Amino acid sequence: MKTKSLLAVVSAGALLAALAGCSPDVSAGGGSTDSAGGGDAGSCSNTIVNKDAPQVSVWAWYPNINTVVDMFNKSHDDVQVCWSNAGQGADEYAKFSTAIAAGTGAPDVVMLEAEVVPGFILQDALVDLSEHGADDVKANFSAGAWKDVSSGDSVYAIPVDGGPMAMIYRADIFTKYGITVPTTWDEYAAAAQQLKDAGGPFMGDFGSNVPAWFTALMTQNGQKAWDYESADPQKIGIDLNDDGSKKVADYWQDLVKKGLVDTKDQFNTDYIGGLANGSYATYVSAAWAPGYLTGAGASTEGDGAQWQAAPLPQWDPANPVSVNWGGSTFAVTTQAKDKDLAATVAKELYASDEELQDGVDTQTIFPLNQKMLASDAFATTPVKFFNGQTANKDVYIPAENAYEGYTYSPFTTYYYSELTKSMVSIIDGSKSGSQSLDDLQKTMTDYAKAQGFTVK
């Protein structure tokens, strides 16, 4: 009897160890099944027009990528794009990381948000495009947009889509409660109080799952979080708890404490529903917001909602600062077989007039390409979401042109995960805003040291 039960324990144990070991199996398994490396035609989600031309595989999740890839393939005899969607944001990065670790399975060209580019550079996953003619297209982009993807003289991605920040607001709610559009954060807080006193909705939202948003707002008040260059990847400077950042953290904690803003997570049905039904008077957001909200079903036509765009409120109106939230790029992976050809695709996809125009028409892309950004047609387009307001000219183009760029850390996802914890403590009041940033500074410094960086 005893041996039998021992046997049962041992076999059960083996089984458990097997089950618990499930997660790393994926890493060991060698990446995704839809391995697009080297232009495997079988895995394309699009049709190849010129079958004789060499193919470049691309992972991307732009809503209109299907149309744009078709346009690209029709207009190119020398190269064809083989596109597949490997998931949006974090899902794609997970697959890409796995492919890097496995050494195979990555596409030739990958869509990345600028914030994760340094992390992938550190993993030797991206090709320095300055050696593959990136300078040819440098003039197409603002200095800020170009800085987001470069490190020193090296360029690791080509910008496509940007997210200059602005405040969109409900003109109907503002009128109803007699509120003037705030231009500074002090006015924003005052308007929020006015709304609450009059029994109105929340002024805005401070959601813990938008650390990129909070980072941008702290940057607006002078935070220079990271001192890092991919050319010297062992060293990093971290400065998250300067006075400006603390002021921003305490400011939002105060709004939360007074019940002036909501604390819901964003990008889910609950939040979108709240935006649509008038639970929020403003949405501090970026240029992609109108397109995103339209796609999610919140529109101007229904519910009598009248959305308008206004510049982002400022801390010091004499010295306005423009910041960015989101935005994406194309990078060439080190697993690309023909890096020159892949670089050509990274440079030319979403770059022709026709392709750019489709992004504007479908409200899916806020183009960083100056060909579109500087054109009259783009500036004067009345935006349907804003009841015909020429929001590009009034708000978003000036914001993008004033954007100075940002230096990201090579561990953005970890930083965001920790910042989310800080934001939770800001919301639940377990720490003061300043204290949570002091703790965050310590956490990130310890993390950087543990990962082998020399902290400046």
Added chain:
Amino acid sequence: MTNPAAVLRAPSRRRNLRRPWIGWLFIAPFGVIFLVFLVAPLVYAFYLSLFSKGLATGTTFSGAGNYVKAFTDPEFLSGIWFVIRFAVILIPIQMAVSLAAALVLDALTTRLSRFARLAIFVPYAIPAVVGTLMWGFLYSPTFGPLTDLFKVVNQSAPEILSSGNIFGGLLNIVVWQWAGYYMIIIYAALRGIDPSIYEAARIDGAGPRQIAFRIKVPMISSAMALILVFALIGTLQFFTEPQVLRPISNGSITSSFTPNIYAFDLAFRFSQFNYASTISFSLGIVVFIAVYIFLFASRKRRGGLS
């Protein structure tokens, strides 16, 4: 005296030698899959867990270093502590619910019983992700029915996914999802009992309640032990439900909420495959210990699971 059977068997000795080879052939389809998809990845993951790699450093052999780090890592330990608490609360509730349902269904003889059995089992047939998303909507203060219910008594609905209530919210989902499955296992065991035992009990003057608790429950104790082990393993590896609820949890589900979520995030979000492997194996060790403790504690009453 010669044994005729032995004489008959003697010439077949040569065939006996061949038999092991044939046997391997039969288990080959299973064996290959077992080796390629289970043993090899496990060995590889274990191999990975012995090395450490920082973002800014190369890979170095660290032996048990990662394991020491894991078992002193407050993030990992808090995740372990959460799933243990969760198991301690969840399993008794789950077993009570499924046992009660099975006993009632076993006693019922009307046509309703077949329908009820199906209705209780249906949640298990719904994919965990779909079920969790559905509960996410039911919990939602905007779309869910709670807001309307609480309005009747002029109260505002509780935020079930807030950090204070998430424990109960997840508990409810898991019980709903799994009680039907465990009910079927118990029900099948109940059906396997010889009805003549009930008859004997009745002749001895036992009432329905006595039959249920004095006859049925002791006779299905091995099925109960089985589902307890299932539930224990499943709970310690808790992943799907919190992962799905994460985008709407307002920050109450962190990257180290459960050990499996921690391992997933380490590997696929923070690019730390080595340490993620260590966390997975450490979790395996914890599960092994937990199940061993359970089996050891219950060894006197039964002769093991088998």
